Amino acid sequence: MARVYNFGAGPAIMPLDVLQEAQADLVDFKGSGMSVMEMSHRGKEYDAIHNEAIANLRELMGLNDDYAILFIQGGASLQFAMLPMNFLGEGQTADYVNAGSWGAAAVKQARMIGNVNIAADCQKDIPTRMPDAGEMKWTPGAAYSHLTTNETISGAQFKSIPETGSPLVGDMSSDILSRPLDYTKFTMIYAGAQKNLGPSGVAMVAIRKDFAGKGSISIPTMLRYQTHIENNSLYNTPPCFSIYMLCLTTRWLKKNGMQKIFQTNRDKAQLIYDVIDASGFYRGTAKKEYRSDMNVTFRLPTEELETLFIKQASEAGMKQLKGHRSVGGIRASIYNAFPAAGVKALVDFMKDFEKRNG
Amino acid sequence: MARVYNFGAGPAIMPLDVLQEAQADLVDFKGSGMSVMEMSHRGKEYDAIHNEAIANLRELMGLNDDYAILFIQGGASLQFAMLPMNFLGEGQTADYVNAGSWGAAAVKQARMIGNVNIAADCQKDIPTRMPDAGEMKWTPGAAYSHLTTNETISGAQFKSIPETGSPLVGDMSSDILSRPLDYTKFTMIYAGAQKNLGPSGVAMVAIRKDFAGKGSISIPTMLRYQTHIENNSLYNTPPCFSIYMLCLTTRWLKKNGMQKIFQTNRDKAQLIYDVIDASGFYRGTAKKEYRSDMNVTFRLPTEELETLFIKQASEAGMKQLKGHRSVGGIRASIYNAFPAAGVKALVDFMKDFEKRNG
Numbered sequence: 112m113a114r115v116y117n118f119g120a121g122p123a124i125m126p127l128d129v130l131q132e133a134q135a136d137l138v139d140f141k142g143s144g145m146s147v148m149e150m151s152h153r154g155k156e157y158d159a160i161h162n163e164a165i166a167n168l169r170e171l172m173g174l175n176d177d178y179a180i181l182f183i184q185g186g187a188s189l190q191f192a193m194l195p196m197n198f199l200g201e202g203q204t205a206d207y208v209n210a211g212s213w214g215a216a217a218v219k220q221a222r223m224i225g226n227v228n229i230a231a232d233c234q235k236d237i238p239t240r241m242p243d244a245g246e247m248k249w250t251p252g253a254a255y256s257h258l259t260t261n262e263t264i265s266g267a268q269f270k271s272i273p274e275t276g277s278p279l280v281g282d283m284s285s286d287i288l289s290r291p292l293d294y295t296k297f298t299m300i301y302a303g304a305q306k307n308l309g310p311s312g313v314a315m316v317a318i319r320k321d322f323a324g325k326g327s328i329s330i331p332t333m334l335r336y337q338t339h340i341e342n343n344s345l346y347n348t349p350p351c352f353s354i355y356m357l358c359l360t361t362r363w364l365k366k367n368g369m370q371k372i373f374q375t376n377r378d379k380a381q382l383i384y385d386v387i388d389a390s391g392f393y394r395g396t397a398k399k400e401y402r403s404d405m406n407v408t409f410r411l412p413t414e415e416l417e418t419l420f421i422k423q424a425s426e427a428g429m430k431q432l433k434g435h436r437s438v439g440g441i442r443a444s445i446y447n448a449f450p451a452a453g454v455k456a457l458v459d460f461m462k463d464f465e466k467r468n469g
Numbered sequence: 470m471a472r473v474y475n476f477g478a479g480p481a482i483m484p485l486d487v488l489q490e491a492q493a494d495l496v497d498f499k500g501s502g503m504s505v506m507e508m509s510h511r512g513k514e515y516d517a518i519h520n521e522a523i524a525n526l527r528e529l530m531g532l533n534d535d536y537a538i539l540f541i542q543g544g545a546s547l548q549f550a551m552l553p554m555n556f557l558g559e560g561q562t563a564d565y566v567n568a569g570s571w572g573a574a575a576v577k578q579a580r581m582i583g584n585v586n587i588a589a590d591c592q593k594d595i596p597t598r599m600p601d602a603g604e605m606k607w608t609p610g611a612a613y614s615h616l617t618t619n620e621t622i623s624g625a626q627f628k629s630i631p632e633t634g635s636p637l638v639g640d641m642s643s644d645i646l647s648r649p650l651d652y653t654k655f656t657m658i659y660a661g662a663q664k665n666l667g668p669s670g671v672a673m674v675a676i677r678k679d680f681a682g683k684g685s686i687s688i689p690t691m692l693r694y695q696t697h698i699e700n701n702s703l704y705n706t707p708p709c710f711s712i713y714m715l716c717l718t719t720r721w722l723k724k725n726g727m728q729k730i731f732q733t734n735r736d737k738a739q740l741i742y743d744v745i746d747a748s749g750f751y752r753g754t755a756k757k758e759y760r761s762d763m764n765v766t767f768r769l770p771t772e773e774l775e776t777l778f779i780k781q782a783s784e785a786g787m788k789q790l791k792g793h794r795s796v797g798g799i800r801a802s803i804y805n806a807f808p809a810a811g812v813k814a815l816v817d818f819m820k821d822f823e824k825r826n827g
Contacts, residue, residue: 312708350670
């Protein structure tokens with residue numbers, strides 16, 4: 112079997128070990144006579160998977176029992192709405208950092224619910240970037256503050272987490288568990304699983320229980336964090352198979368260890384950034400101090416060359432290098448599970464392509 | 470491999486063929502070099518799966534282009550809220566039939582949003598049942614009317630679909646595509662996939678486009694049906710693998726044909742009901758004319774005997790026969806994919822158990 116190098120931004124490449132284990136157990140899970148997909152979500156086999164997934168996430172993020180770890184459907188996009196529905200009441204203000212397409216998407220949903228202060232706005236800046244520390248203006252007594260730790264489309268990433276003075280909420284969909292981090296700086300973290308945690312179909316939410324307890328009680332049951340806390344994410348049938356794959360993926364993360372995962376991620380990204388910096392041909396899209404380790408974005412001298420680059424890379428087994436349709440250019444998404452050999456193949460290809468076309 | 474007979478109410482047994490095909494393709498889908506779980510939801514491989522799933526559902530339900538077929542996360546439980554959020558405005562009334570736990574759950578969410586008229590209430594009746602035709606009182610000019618076509622817990626099922634005089638919405642989670650039906654009687658149909666359509670993690674929504682167009686525009690983007698229609702359920706990353714499994718399951722349904730599926734379902738259910746009716750030992754829970762072909766519910770003379778029945782059946786490879794925790798008793802869920810041989814095994818066991826304990 113020839114695995115391609117899948118540089119897609121999400122759904123993204125998964126660890127081969129994890130896929131192979133899921134394949135072996137797909138029809139008959141550990142001699143149970145049924146697939147994980149057929150199991151009752153209230154039975155003991157699934158219960159063990161569900162609770163291991165929670166325990167693994169808790170351990171990897173270093174969060175104690177003050178936090179609940181939840182599985183909610185609808186992706187980060189539904190979190191954009193649930194967050195203000197729960198916590199942005201009348202007469203309150205929430206601070207949002209608007210530093211890219213995903214930050215802007217979160218802002219748009221919050222504005223439908225309540226009053227939003229834009230703490231900093233660099234969404235349209237080129238080179239793409241995150242705001243500097245002194246640039247962000249926080250509202251005293253804000254209901255919460257929100258930031259997107261890594262902007263998947265622009266390729267910019269917060270390298271340190273700012274102090275905001277109010278409960279901090281992070282959309283970490285595209286860099287969750289890619290680096291050691293003091294996750295307790297956040298009151299709430301959410302992440303669609305389909306980049307660093309598993310397949311699509313489930314979002315992980317880590318939330319301080321005391322914060323969740325203050326959420327609105329006049330919104331539909333399924334949209335209250337408190338509902339999912341009280342029912343250990345089993346209020347209704349969860350996306351069992353997606354959570355099972357997340358469980359296997361977090362097991363793989365634990366086996367590797369966050370320090371090794373981070374070092375590998377740093378090394379992979381640096382290899383590509385080094386080629387960019389040594390070249391007059393490739394131009395990095397993001398400001399150097401905010402370059403993402405997850406999504407490396409760059410341009411070529413012309414759009415015609417970009418099209419050729421994507422085509423020839425694809426023919427050489429390097430897939431999905433096309434930048435997001437809203438911005439163009441090239442994007443190499445190299446999440447935790449992306450193999451170092453694939454990055455090596457890409458940088459070799461980049462050097463050769465420059466030689467042939469530069 | 471020994472497959473168990475899984476009588477679970479959902480997540481439920483899936484066709485073995487479907488599971489085996491998914492297993493074969495799990496790591497490398499049709500030579501693409503990646504798993505379905507790793508594919509971009511905007512790429513051509515996934516696109517073909519997504520659109521085939523929609524086309525299969527459309528064909529099986531016999532719905533033309535006046536209807537959109539959508540995939541939405543959050544299960545039927547989120548539909549309980551989305552429906553009134555979209556369509557139950559101020560000064561309007563929605564009619565709800567309250568004939569079981571799931572009907573009641575839908576009512577509860579609608580009441581948080583707007584004014585509800587209970588068209589008929591037989592939720593607590595024993596024997597369990599659906600309301601009779603003359604019993605339901607519809608509101609002239611109602612925003613919509615809602616019913617649960619099959620109550621999974623009580624084991625009662627509508628055998629014909631009432632005329633309600635307003636746009637009819639059906640929660641068909643537990644009997645979707647189990648029988649030929651004039652689906653055009655409904656303005657909207659929703660169903661969690663994990664009983665008759667595939668695994669958990671996705672709900673199917675079929676909705677008339679003209680009705681959807683009248684939905685509220687002041688609710689969050691992800692909660693508007695119109696959003697999902699305009700984006701062919703690709704507004705954000707969909708639950709790709711669940712939709713893939715639904716695609717394979719609908720392919721299996723098409724191969725069998727609705728008429729054969731229905732006849733098999735009828736025959737399976739009748740086998741169990743015949744044993745019940747011939748016995749003074751087993752008592753059916755539902756009124757005869759409303760007995761469900763999907764969830765056969767019955768009691769034994771004592772709770773002790775029920776516990777013993779469940780235990781011995783489980784030892785004989787017949788799993789999850791325990792009634793819902795809210796009502797007790799025995800429940801045999803025998804959805805489309807449940808094999809006739811499993812029903813035969815159950816009725817043999819029932820007869821033998823009665824002989825030994827009657």
